Every structure is written in C-alpha cells, then in structure tokens.
Amino acid sequence: MKQRLTVLGSTGSIGTSTLDVVVRHPERFEVFALSACTQVDLMLAQCAQFQPRYAVMASAPHARLLAEKIKVNGLETQVLQAQDALETIASHSEVDAVMAAIVGAAGLAPCLAAARAGKRLLLANKEALVVGGEVFLRAVREGGATLLPIDSEHSAIFQSLPEDPAMWAQRVDKIILTASGGPFRQRASGSLRDVTPSEACAHPNWVMGRKISIDSATMMNKALEVIEARYLFGLAPAQFDVVIHPQSTIHSMVQYRDMSVVAQLGTPDMRVPIAYGLAWPERVASGAAALDFHALSAMTFEAIDDHGHPERFPGLRLAWEVLAAPAGTTAVLNAANEVAVAEFLEQRIRFDQIHAVNLATLEAVQPSNPDSLEALLALDARARAAALRSAGRMAT
Structure with missing residues (x-):
C-alpha cells in the first residue's frame, strides 16, 4: 500500500524537497494534505500536481484566496484555515506519515497531535523538541509514534548509531555535530555589528529559508541542534560536541567507546535525509547527486574558537547552559531567538544584538517546569514578550 503523507510547511525548502522525493516514487507515496503560510500560488500549483484532500493556509485571507483559485481551476482539494486544522491533518486517521517542516514554535501543536496519534513523524521542526522537550517525548511514547529526524545532522547521527536504541548509552562515547561555520566563519568578529540581512542569509553551502539562514550565521542553529540531539538520543549534554567542517561533506559523527568514529557523508542536499526518513528502514533514490x-x-575541520575569536559565535555555548537549567529554559531560548531574528530581519536591531536579546530574555523569564502544551505556549508567550521588550530597548 502507498504511504499517505501530510506535509506541514509544503511551500518551504524542506516541503518542496519532500515533494520532489515523493514525485519520484508514485508507487510508494501519495499526498493526503499540505499546509503553508502565505504562498498561495505555489500551494495552488502543489494542489494541482498532487491532488491532496486538504490544503491548510495559516490565515483566513490566504485560505479564501486559495479556495477561490482552487474552484476556478476545477480542483477538488478542500481548503482549511486555523491552528486546529493543522492538528487535524497531522493526526487524521488516514494519514501514515507527517513531514513536520513548519519553522519555529508554531509547529509544536501539530507535531504533538501527530505523536499522540501514533504517526511516523519526520521531524524537520527542531523546535518541537527544543520547546516541547519531555512533554513532546512523552506524547511520542504514549502515542506509539515513530520519530525520525530529518535535519541533516540528526539524520546523519541516526544513520551512524546502532539500530537498537538500547545500545546507544552502552556503546557511544560522544556525538559530534558538524557545522559549516556559515557566511561569517572567517569574518572579523568586530565587524559583525554591520552585517545586513542579505549578507547573513547568503549561506555558502545550503539553500534554506531566511530564519534558519540567520541562525546558521549566528551558529544558534547549532545550539538548537545540540538541544534537539540531547532529547533525540538521550545522552548526557557533555557527550555532545560541535566541530566546524566548512565543506559540509560529513554531516555528523558518532565516536564509540573504542574511539572508532562512524560518520555519514554526502552532498549538501536535504533530499537525502528526507528520502531516508520517508522510506526507513529501506532506502530509495533521493534525486541528489552522488558524492x-x-x-x-x-x-x-576547525574548533569553534579558531582564529582567536570565540566571540564570533557566542550563542553556541547557550545550548549546554540551558540544558543544565530548569525544564522550560530551552523553550525560553527558542522564543527569544525567534523574536530576535525577526527583529534583525526587519532591521530594528543589529546582527550582534541577536545574542544580547537572547541573554536578556533568559535572565528575565524563569520557567516553572511546564508539563503540558498549554503551559509551554504560555511560557513561549511570556518569553516572546520579554524578548520584544529587550529588542525595543536596544532599538531606541
């Protein structure tokens, strides 16, 4: 039988790459539902090509516009809008797998819905774990979901670990995540205050959305990935390390107790981990070029503080600090960073002030062990408000 797929965030880079893999294997996959934020015309084209039962848009105006165009083009896709519609298409009884590619904390609720419904959950939304933490993992366990990482680093780790998770703690010495270093790896740290959004979005190796491109430039993406890896693989925070690997050929490594290292290599193409997640435990053609x-x-390879400038990526060390802090602190960091990046993209704060907003928010907001989606969302809202206040003070 074909695997029926919901793609959350189908018009983004992960979503379009997912559909590119799907179209190569019509005998294996079919699209049940798609979701997007604002790109109506691209969503219309996807609906015409894949004929999903449902298409969800983030706002009522965009949903109405898409519905009008769906009708004019004689398509049968039903258009939905609102947050609960995302949860509906993620947990629907006819869905086998969910590609979770919505950027940021907005993807947490549908990820939880898919987990509780026992779906194969292809996790490209790292915030589900960074924000959700133990709440999200509990939903995966209780729902009987299959959680497969899609970030290139976490997929590489998963492919390099023993098949039996019970063996991970016994055999693994440490996990090493690789980082390209982004566009400012060799730029004088003192000049980063003058960085423009277009410069920060110009990643040397990967084609990504604006938010994750900024996170790569600040190395905050790697901090979030360390947090995600801690929850995914269950090792102690001290067992995670980061090394700069500018070529992005080795996507991550696992060092075992005997000091042997297993690594996953490939071209920097997200279709590889996507195809692995879709077909796991089998492997299918991804469309990526061979290495x-x-x-x-x-x-x-370079240490993070090579060139004598550890201050170039000050946000990276926050990963270990928030993992050692009370539960919920990782969610505060994520919310602060989302606000800070948005403020930078709107040119209301400088590039070097992103880290300052994150620090100020962590100092201002004390979490109280959130144990539900509602508590996590309330904490997220408090952290965003504090981050906006901090960014406002810096902008004046």
Whole structure:
C-alpha cells in the first residue's frame, strides 16, 4: 500500500524537497494534505500536481484566496484555515506519515497531535523538541509514534548509531555535530555589528529559508541542534560536541567507546535525509547527486574558537547552559531567538544584538517546569514578550 503523507510547511525548502522525493516514487507515496503560510500560488500549483484532500493556509485571507483559485481551476482539494486544522491533518486517521517542516514554535501543536496519534513523524521542526522537550517525548511514547529526524545532522547521527536504541548509552562515547561555520566563519568578529540581512542569509553551502539562514550565521542553529540531539538520543549534554567542517561533506559523527568514529557523508542536499526518513528502514533514490570523492580537494575541520575569536559565535555555548537549567529554559531560548531574528530581519536591531536579546530574555523569564502544551505556549508567550521588550530597548 502507498504511504499517505501530510506535509506541514509544503511551500518551504524542506516541503518542496519532500515533494520532489515523493514525485519520484508514485508507487510508494501519495499526498493526503499540505499546509503553508502565505504562498498561495505555489500551494495552488502543489494542489494541482498532487491532488491532496486538504490544503491548510495559516490565515483566513490566504485560505479564501486559495479556495477561490482552487474552484476556478476545477480542483477538488478542500481548503482549511486555523491552528486546529493543522492538528487535524497531522493526526487524521488516514494519514501514515507527517513531514513536520513548519519553522519555529508554531509547529509544536501539530507535531504533538501527530505523536499522540501514533504517526511516523519526520521531524524537520527542531523546535518541537527544543520547546516541547519531555512533554513532546512523552506524547511520542504514549502515542506509539515513530520519530525520525530529518535535519541533516540528526539524520546523519541516526544513520551512524546502532539500530537498537538500547545500545546507544552502552556503546557511544560522544556525538559530534558538524557545522559549516556559515557566511561569517572567517569574518572579523568586530565587524559583525554591520552585517545586513542579505549578507547573513547568503549561506555558502545550503539553500534554506531566511530564519534558519540567520541562525546558521549566528551558529544558534547549532545550539538548537545540540538541544534537539540531547532529547533525540538521550545522552548526557557533555557527550555532545560541535566541530566546524566548512565543506559540509560529513554531516555528523558518532565516536564509540573504542574511539572508532562512524560518520555519514554526502552532498549538501536535504533530499537525502528526507528520502531516508520517508522510506526507513529501506532506502530509495533521493534525486541528489552522488558524492564525487575524486573531486574532493580537502575535508578540513576547525574548533569553534579558531582564529582567536570565540566571540564570533557566542550563542553556541547557550545550548549546554540551558540544558543544565530548569525544564522550560530551552523553550525560553527558542522564543527569544525567534523574536530576535525577526527583529534583525526587519532591521530594528543589529546582527550582534541577536545574542544580547537572547541573554536578556533568559535572565528575565524563569520557567516553572511546564508539563503540558498549554503551559509551554504560555511560557513561549511570556518569553516572546520579554524578548520584544529587550529588542525595543536596544532599538531606541
């Protein structure tokens, strides 16, 4: 039988890459539902190509516009709007797998719905774990869901670990996440205050959305990935390390107790981990180019504080600090960072003030062990309000 798929965030880079893999295997996959934020015309084209039963838009005006265009084009897709519609298409009884590619904390509720419904959950939304933490993991366990990481680093780790999770703690010495270093790896740290949004979004290796591109430039994406890896793989925070690997050929590594290292290599193409997640435990063609070892001139590695400038990526160390703090602190960091990045993209704060907003918010908001979605969302709202106040003070 075909695997019926819901794609949350179908018009983003992960969503479009997912559909590219799906279209290569019409005998294996079919699209049940799609969701998007504002890109009506691209969603219309996806509906025409994949004929989903449902299409969800984030706002009523965009939903109405899509519904009008769906009708004019004679399509049968039903258009829905509102947050509970995302939860509906993520947990629907006819859905087998959910690609969770909504950026930010907005993706938490539908991820929880999919987990509680026992779906195969392909997690490209790292915030579900960074914000949801133990609440999210409990939903996965109780719902009997299958959780498969889609971030290139976490997929690489998953592929490099023993098949039996019970063996991870016994055999693994540490997990090493690789980082490209982003566009400012060799830029003088003192000049980062003058960075523009377009410069920060110009990633040297990956084609990504604006928010994650900024996170890559600040290395906050790697801090969030360390937090996600801690929840995914269950090792102690001290067993995670980060190394800069500018070529993005090795996507991450697992060092075992005998000091052997297993790594996953490939071209920097998100279709590879997407195809792995969709077909797991099998493997199918992804459409990505093969890695040409004859053309590899070098694979180099650098410590985070190479060149004597540890202040270039000050946000990275926050991963270990918030993991050692009370439950919910990771959610505060995520909310602060989402606000700070948005303020920078709107050019209301400087690039170097993103970290300052994150620090100020962590100092201002004390979590109280959130144990439900409602508590997490309330904490997220408090942290966002505090971050906006901090950004406002810096902008004046």
